[in-house]
Amino acid sequence: MPRVVQATDVAVREAALLLRRGGVVTMPTETVYGLAADTFNAEAIARVFQLKDRPADNPLIAHVLDESQARRLAAHWDDRCRKLAEKFWPGPLTIVVRKARDVPAIATAGLETIAIRAPSHPVARRLLVAFGGPLSAPSANRSGAVSPTTAAHVAQDFAGMDDLLILDGGACAIGIESTVLELPDAIAARLRVLRPGGVTVESLRAVLGEVDAPWIEKQAAGPGTSPAHYAPRTPAELVAGEALASRLASRRESAAVLCFNQSGIASPHRAIVMPAEAEAYAAKLYDALREADALKMARMVIELPPRTDGLWAAIHDRLRRATARQREKP
Ligand code: TXA
Numbered sequence: 337m338p339r340v341v342q343a344t345d346v347a348v349r350e351a352a353l354l355l356r357r358g359g360v361v362t363m364p365t366e367t368v369y370g371l372a373a374d375t376f377n378a379e380a381i382a383r384v385f386q387l388k389d390r391p392a393d394n395p396l397i398a399h400v401l402d403e404s405q406a407r408r409l410a411a412h413w414d415d416r417c418r419k420l421a422e423k424f425w426p427g428p429l430t431i432v433v434r435k436a437r438d439v440p441a442i443a444t445a446g447l448e449t450i451a452i453r454a455p456s457h458p459v460a461r462r463l464l465v466a467f468g469g470p471l472s473a474p475s476a477n478r479s480g481a482v483s484p485t486t487a488a489h490v491a492q493d494f495a496g497m498d499d500l501l502i503l504d505g506g507a508c509a510i511g512i513e514s515t516v517l518e519l520p521d522a523i524a525a526r527l528r529v530l531r532p533g534g535v536t537v538e539s540l541r542a543v544l545g546e547v548d549a550p551w552i553e554k555q556a557a558g559p560g561t562s563p564a565h566y567a568p569r570t571p572a573e574l575v576a577g578e579a580l581a582s583r584l585a586s587r588r589e590s591a592a593v594l595c596f597n598q599s600g601i602a603s604p605h606r607a608i609v610m611p612a613e614a615e616a617y618a619a620k621l622y623d624a625l626r627e628a629d630a631l632k633m634a635r636m637v638i639e640l641p642p643r644t645d646g647l648w649a650a651i652h653d654r655l656r657r658a659t660a661r662q663r664e665k666p
């Protein structure tokens with residue numbers, strides 16, 4: 337089993353030392369847990385790809401302490417970057433800009449751009465301080481699986497990896513990944529959300545004016561944003577609330593049901609009740625998907641949240657991805 341340790345100062349120092357020696361460690365962030373390696377160590381980053389079984393063309397996010405660390409990774413840092421960093425960092429916003437020349441190609445999967453964010457989780461920040469440089473980290477799950485929001489989730493996914501150090505920083509407060517925003521070089525070019533997440537499109541628009549946010553079905557723009565991401569193992573489908581009862585009645589196989597209200601969900605089905613409020617829903621989502629998987633029912637049915645504004649947009653994105661395999665092959 338991996339080594340799950342409380343993120344004490346001693347543990348954080350040990351993690352920083354491992355990273356300096358080219359190792360890989362798992363750190364909590366406010367969004368999801370990340371599998372971190374030195375951004376400037378190509379071999380360490382290769383190991384991250386290998387551990388996750390991640391396709392080589394899917395670039396990583398570089399985690400930084402602050403704007404000055406971010407600037408060193410970027411070829412340009414304009415007014416928009418400054419505004420975004422001031423307003424949303426540290427926090428769940430990732431910005432994609434042209435990369436500095438000395439960033440190893442593998443850290444960006446060969447792209448000329450780099451994704452950067454400053455996490456707000458105190459353990460991630462302590463680790464960044466102790467390490468003293470940027471850390472590239474994808475979510476700490478096997479490629480294509482549900483992202484981890486607790487140390488136990490990571491330990492489950494990497495059960496066979498005896499030497500993996502997992503810094504336990506508790507359950508992630510936000511629970512879904514950061515918003516990925518592309519900032520083209522040209523000031524006039526349109527800004528585009530490649531992945532909705534913890535920072536809402538509405539709040540980005542309030543700072544930057546117009547921002548494109550293509551709805552997931554039309555979205556093929558972001559590398560690694562294939563629709564079948566974030567998928568549970570159990571075949572899952574999204575069903576509108578008013579159709580839920582008849583959908584369940586029409587199915588003889590048992591289903592794990594992520595719903596807002598468990599009344600009317602009877603044996604052989606099992607209800608997992610989800611919060612009505614977006615922040616709490618997001619914080620619980622990945623744990624609920626894992627819990628539903630663990631029930632080993634024939635199917636998973638997810639009640640479609642009625643709202644699509646604010647953080648709900650990112651939740652819808654993840655729910656659509658979680659059920660994408662099903663929609664591809666009805
Ligand atoms: O909240 C998060 O963002 C978490 C925590 C650990 O920080 N990280 C995370 O990493 O979700 P990952 O690797 O699972 O997702 C990174 C996303 C992918 O969709 C990737 O394609 C996109 O960011 N990305 C990274 N670099 C990019 C680039 N240069 N251009 C466009 N998209 C990029």
Ligand code: MG
Nearest residue numbers: 474475476483
């Ligand atoms: Mg991921």
